[in-house]
Amino acid sequence: MSTPNPTTMNFISINKLTNTRVLLIGGTSGIGFAVARAALEHGASIILSSSKAEKVQSAISRLQQLYPDPSFTSRITGKAYDLSDQSTLETTIISLLDYATSPSIFPNNTNINTNTNTNTTSTTEGDDKKKILLNHIIYTSGTRPSRIPISPTTTTLTPQFYTQSQTLRVLAPLMLGKYAKSYMVDEHTSSMTFTSGVLASKPVPGTTLGAMAGSALGGLVRGLAVELAPIRANVVAPGAVETEIFDELGVEERKAVKEMFRKGTVLGRVAEPGDVAEAYVWCMKDGFVSGQWVGSDGGLCLSLRCRSSTRCSSILLSYDGFLGER
Ligand SMILES: NC(=O)c1ccc[n+]([C@@H]2O[C@H](COP(=O)([O-])OP(=O)(O)OC[C@H]3O[C@@H](n4cnc5c(N)ncnc54)[C@H](OP(=O)(O)O)[C@@H]3O)[C@@H](O)[C@H]2O)c1
Numbered sequence: 358m359s360t361p362n363p364t365t366m367n368f369i370s371i372n373k374l375t376n377t378r379v380l381l382i383g384g385t386s387g388i389g390f391a392v393a394r395a396a397l398e399h400g401a402s403i404i405l406s407s408s409k410a411e412k413v414q415s416a417i418s419r420l421q422q423l424y425p426d427p428s429f430t431s432r433i434t435g436k437a438y439d440l441s442d443q444s445t446l447e448t449t450i451i452s453l454l455d456y457a458t459s460p461s462i463f464p465n466n467t468n469i470n471t472n473t474n475t476n477t478t479s480t481t482e483g484d485d486k487k488k489i490l491l492n493h494i495i496y497t498s499g500t501r502p503s504r505i506p507i508s509p510t511t512t513t514l515t516p517q518f519y520t521q522s523q524t525l526r527v528l529a530p531l532m533l534g535k536y537a538k539s540y541m542v543d544e545h546t547s548s549m550t551f552t553s554g555v556l557a558s559k560p561v562p563g564t565t566l567g568a569m570a571g572s573a574l575g576g577l578v579r580g581l582a583v584e585l586a587p588i589r590a591n592v593v594a595p596g597a598v599e600t601e602i603f604d605e606l607g608v609e610e611r612k613a614v615k616e617m618f619r620k621g622t623v624l625g626r627v628a629e630p631g632d633v634a635e636a637y638v639w640c641m642k643d644g645f646v647s648g649q650w651v652g653s654d655g656g657l658c659l660s661l662r663c664r665s666s667t668r669c670s671s672i673l674l675s676y677d678g679f680l681g682e683r
Pocket residue numbers: 382383384385386387388389406407408409410412413438439440441497498499500525552553554555594595596597598599600601602680682683
């Protein structure tokens with residue numbers, strides 16, 4: 358008896374990303390890489406981007422090893438774009454979106470965007486160029502800044518520092534929103550998903566800038582949900598997730614930090630990137646979710662151990678700067 362082919366079956370869930378084009382900015386490590394894997398497994402063609410060319414190449418190679426069959430490898434590509442420079446941000450974003458919608462980046466994969474679920478053929482013809490529009494943008498780019506206390510003695514805290522500090526976390530998502538209508542399929546099946554964090558709701562001393570950036574994303578997706586409809590916009594707010602961000606720690610410190618976060622959750626664990634990736638998959642697949650703040654944090658700060666803000670603060674503060682940006 359032959360095995361049923363899932364792409365020809367009348368499934369209502371698992372084919373929703375088949376033949377879609379998904380851009381993952383920050384998809385070269387951590388949470389973004391897990392979302393990239395999930396999107397690939399769901400049949401999407403994926404475009405990875407982050408600031409370092411070698412990291413993009415290494416992520417592509419890892420995916421090719423994890424999914425060696427040509428039906429997967431033909432759906433993986435990527436290119437480096439650094440989104441941290443405010444003076445070039447807008448032109449860099451346009452270049453990235455031009456690249457991600459270029460027909461030639463998946464040479465063997467011409468049927469992108471003809472997904473029967475979206476009933477959309479989104480190849481557009483301009484005067485001199487064609488685009489294949491994106492179905493989804495996942496944004497997980499971020500770095501861990503130093504802790505910045507709000508104090509007259511904090512000389513680094515200047516208006517210029519503030520605006521620069523928001524470039525990668527807030528301004529880049531805003532600029533992506535600005536160009537979304539020109540580069541995305543204009544349907545309710547399309548979505549943009551950004552990344553905040555648990556400290557946006559529960560900041561501790563020194564994390565005000567991170568809380569501001571994270572909270573601004575809540576306002577951004579509510580605004581974009583209204584302005585870009587039917588394209589949807591949402592933000593995922595992860596708790597502690599074991600990603601490459603832990604790599605800078607020594608073995609003992611890493612163990613101690615994990616233990617602190619583990620104790621702070623009601624689930625008694627730190628997340629794997631593949632856990633939180635499901636929140637992004639949901640935001641892509643649910644054509645009715647828009648303008649939402651989606652928590653995936655293991656109940657951090659709901660647990661008895663973490664119910665008092667003092668206890669929660671001590672957990673988060675005891676590792677200097679970790680989650681400081683969130
Ligand atoms: N892990 C957690 O516990 C946690 C919790 C809450 C929120 N978050 C947030 O979730 C997001 C992803 O975190 P993660 O843990 O997955 O971290 P990660 O593994 O370090 O991933 C960060 C990604 O951002 C990219 N990136 C950094 N600077 C960039 C730039 N200038 N332009 C474009 N891309 C850039 C990195 O690649 P390159 O180095 O090549 O640029 C990488 O792909 C971050 O915003 C983080 O703040 C994480």
